[in-house]
Amino acid sequence: MTSAPGVIRDSIFRFLSALERDATVAEISDAVALQLGSVTASSVRSYLNSNAPEVFERTARGRYRIRSDAEANVRHVRLNPAVQSGLAILYHADCFDWLASCAPNSIHAVVTDPPYGIVEYSEKELTKLRAGKGGVWRVPPSFDGNRRAPLPRFTVLNEGDRDELYRFFRRLGTLLGRAVVPGGNVLVASNPLLSHLVASAMANAGLELRGYLARLTMTMRGGDRPKNAHQDFPDVSVMPRSQWEPWVVLRRPLEGRVQDNLRKWKTGGFRRLSDEQPFGDVIRSSPTTRSERLIAPHPSLKPQNFLRQVVRASLPLGEGVILDPFAGSGSTLAAATAVGYPSIGVEADPKFIRLASDAMPKLASLRQIDPV
Ligand SMILES: C[S@@+](CC[C@H](N)C(=O)[O-])C[C@H]1O[C@@H](n2cnc3c(N)ncnc32)[C@H](O)[C@@H]1O
Known part of the structure; x- marks a missing residue:
């Protein structure tokens, strides 16, 4: 499937508008395939889900129709910046649509923390998280009197989820390769179970793999004794307790030599900490305060x-524009404002847009916290 995601959504939109009733995913996929060539039912389904309820409505299992006021939402999703804060602009949109329609060569670096499992930010999983039971989210046991933040449980992903994850990052890599200038860094938060998939998908999309950053932090993943057999195996933990978070480091390939790229595009390396100290790939970091x-x-x-x-x-x-296509609370944008860089964020969930609008100025004005 080579069509940009916005093109698929528009094609689904045209078909359902003309039909004036609901349709099955199979009917919709056939119609989209007629307009665009081959398309998989799973990409149509993920498109319907990621644009519901703003544009499409699920009427029954596997059946969708267009929302009566969807036209207004499509325009909203496409055009309106949701929030402006400091040097940052946050768009309320699906980042795949946004990336497909942004100007090519308009971003100088990407710093992002994408959803994994694709499913953990679905309404279903967020509802389970809020209800505190089951699903892909796990609430780690509290210790030292503190409640820990929930973590997505990536070991529950099956082969199909992993394939979908690969396609997701491949698509993301392709679209970023168009938006980012030559030599622009693309830094993607990951985890030790899935970073290889992210790296290979994005490298296969044409970005260049440049290594990994290690964020040293106690993540509370792993370290548990065998489930329901703790007492039988008191000296065993099933996985190492994870104490670092990998960030995949990629870049759009350079145009010419490093110095040519730096002159023309202002990219092609990392800003040093000081004359004596280059930026390093191991960064000590406390958990979020x-x-x-x-x-x-x-x-x-x-x-x-x-x-x-x-x-x-x-x-x-120190020149150029930072992008976070999965902006969440706007923490990357707040960090960019704090260090004096302009930035753009994209976030699909209206609840997080509201959260970010309040949080960004407050996060940006926090005094720098000691890294450890
Ligand atoms: C892992 S979170 C990022 C959190 C962020 N690092 C922070 O500190 O707040 C990923 C975010 O991406 C958003 N998201 C998921 N799919 C998206 C899409 N297709 N376009 C834009 N945002 C999306 C989710 O709603 C979620 O807020």
Whole structure:
């Protein structure tokens, strides 16, 4: 499937508008295939789901129709910046649509923390998270008197989920390869179970894999004794307790030599910490502080202490625009404002847009917190 996601949505939109009734995913896929050539039912289904309820409505299992006021939402999704804060603009949109329609060569670095499992930000999983039971989210046991933030449980992903994940990152890589200037860094938060998939999908989309950053932090993943057999195997933990978070480091291939690229596009390296100290790939970072979580209660909030270091380093000359296509609470944008860079964010969930609008100025004005 080579069509940009916005093209698929428009094609579904045209078909359902003309039909004036609901249709099955199979009928919709056939109609889209007639307009665009081959298309898989799973990409049509994921398109319907990611644009529901704003544009499409689910009428029964596997059946959808267009919302009567969808036209207004499509325009809203496409055009309106939701929030302007400091040096940042946040758009309320699906980032795949936004990336397909943004100007080519308009972004100088990407710093982002995407959804994994694709499913964890679905309404169903967020409802389970809010209800505190089951699903892909796991609430780690509290210890030292503190409640821990929930974590997505990536070991529940099956082969199909992994294929979908690969396609998701491949599509993302392709679209970023168009939006980002040559030499622009693309830094993607990941986890030790899935970083290989992200790296290979995005490299196969044409970006260049440049290594990994290690964010040293106690993630509360792993380290558990065998389930329902703790007492039988007291000396065993099933997986190592994870104490780092990998960030995949990619870039759009350079145009010419590093110095040519730096002159023409202002990209092609990392900003040094000082004359003596280059930016390093191991970054000590505490978990997100309580005060940040109170400002921005997003289930995947990243800490300012870490983001500011990474965002600052991502523009080698300190010039250009940062993009976070999965902006969440706007923490990357707040970090960019704090270090003096303009930035653009895209977030699909209106609840997180409201959260970000309140949180971004507060996060940006936090005094730099000690990294450890
Ligand atoms: C892991 S969270 C990012 C959290 C962020 N690092 C923070 O500190 O707040 C991923 C975010 O991407 C959003 N998202 C998921 N799919 C999206 C899409 N297709 N376009 C834009 N945003 C999307 C989710 O709603 C979620 O807020």
